[in-house]
Ligand SMILES: *[C@@H]1O[C@H](CO)[C@@H](O)[C@H](O)[C@H]1NC(C)=O
Ligand SMILES: *[C@@H]1O[C@H](CO)[C@@H](O)[C@H](O)[C@H]1NC(C)=O
């Protein structure tokens with residue numbers, strides 16, 4: 001079973017949002033950013049994830065107060081994202097990291113170069129309070145930056161995903177802002193919308209919208225003039241549905257259904273216009289507006305997904321992803337459908353406002 005197209009990406013991303021349980025507190029804050037297909041995945045110090053596809057400069061980690069405190073000099077780490085299009089696939093990556101602290105400025109490029117205070121350095125750099133070194137390993141190369149106040153930034157160079165790791169000591173707890181989160185040992189509140197909603201509490205599609213809002217709020221002001229796209233165009237829900245029901249792709253992902261009883265049950269779950277469907281005609285008005293051919297393909301693709309689920313729960317969940325995409329289309333067409341999630345026994349909690357996080 002190949003897993004490489006849209007729905008599997010969604011599943012993967014949902015898996016990525018799985019919260020860490022924090023029994024023991026780490027001695028330092030470690031945060032990651034790396035390009036994954038069309039998006040950059042960020043992991044905060046407290047273990048929350050956010051993904052978005054913008055290509056601008058974003059605050060990765062910085063001190064929230066401009067003056068710093070005691071033994072905590074203020075600093076900022078900014079990532080600049082970029083993307084290339086290869087074989088029709090957009091690849092997002094981190095193109096450079098800029099670090100500012102104590103009147104020093106270091107820029108590290110994921111292609112391998114780095115600059116200290118505007119000067120290109122061709123060898124390792126050793127300053128009074130910080131150094132920048134290159135590390136070559138057979139499998140990969142790194143640039144390593146470290147300061148006397150425990151800030152360490154490591155970038156993979158030349159690699160496709162351009163993984164970035166930022167680390168800072170525990171004395172900076174609760175004084176950090178940016179995409180690395182607030183480092184307060186609380187996973188839920190690292191990514192919050194302007195309304196104070198925790199992104200980890202939202203359902204997949206709402207989470208995407210919230211992630212984009214947060215990405216925009218993390219844009220670095222002085223880079224506003226640079227040529228970049230704050231958010232790479234995401235497919236509209238219509239296009240998502242079309243992608244989901246693309247027959248070849250669906251069979252490529254799920255294979256065709258081997259069990260006849262699964263096919264029958266899949267059809268019964270996926271055809272929202274059936275008289276005895278659990279949603280009891282809620283989709284009727286919306287369904288009238290949809291193209292017959294698309295409706296047929298939707299049922300076929302959705303039931304293939306049902307069939308592919310390895311457990312009963314997984315089968316139900318696969319159907320729920322399809323129905324969720326359908327309900328999104330209905331909402332976009334101004335025929336919103338409410339209360340489909342509970343009757344469908346979708347793997348969600350809190351009255352279907354919170355989806356279960358683990359896919360299996
Ligand atoms: C690099 O910087 C760190 C932090 O200031 C310091 O502990 C370390 O000894 C330095 N390494 C070298 C080789 O200068
Ligand atoms: C967000 O998460 C934090 C930490 O768990 C919690 O205190 C806060 O109430 C949450 N906010 C909302 C709106 O649920």
Ligand SMILES: *[C@@H]1O[C@H](CO)[C@@H](O)[C@H](O)[C@H]1NC(C)=O
Nearest residue numbers: 281282283284285286336337
């Ligand atoms: C469908 O539309 C009609 C007319 O606008 C409305 O009366 C009815 O409640 C709608 N049905 C559903 C299930 O939303």
Ligand SMILES: *[C@@H]1O[C@H](CO)[C@@H](O)[C@H](O)[C@H]1NC(C)=O
Nearest residue numbers: 271273274275295296299300
């Ligand atoms: C879904 O159910 C309706 C109503 O019974 C039926 O007309 C339609 O052909 C079904 N669609 C599929 C793809 O089975």
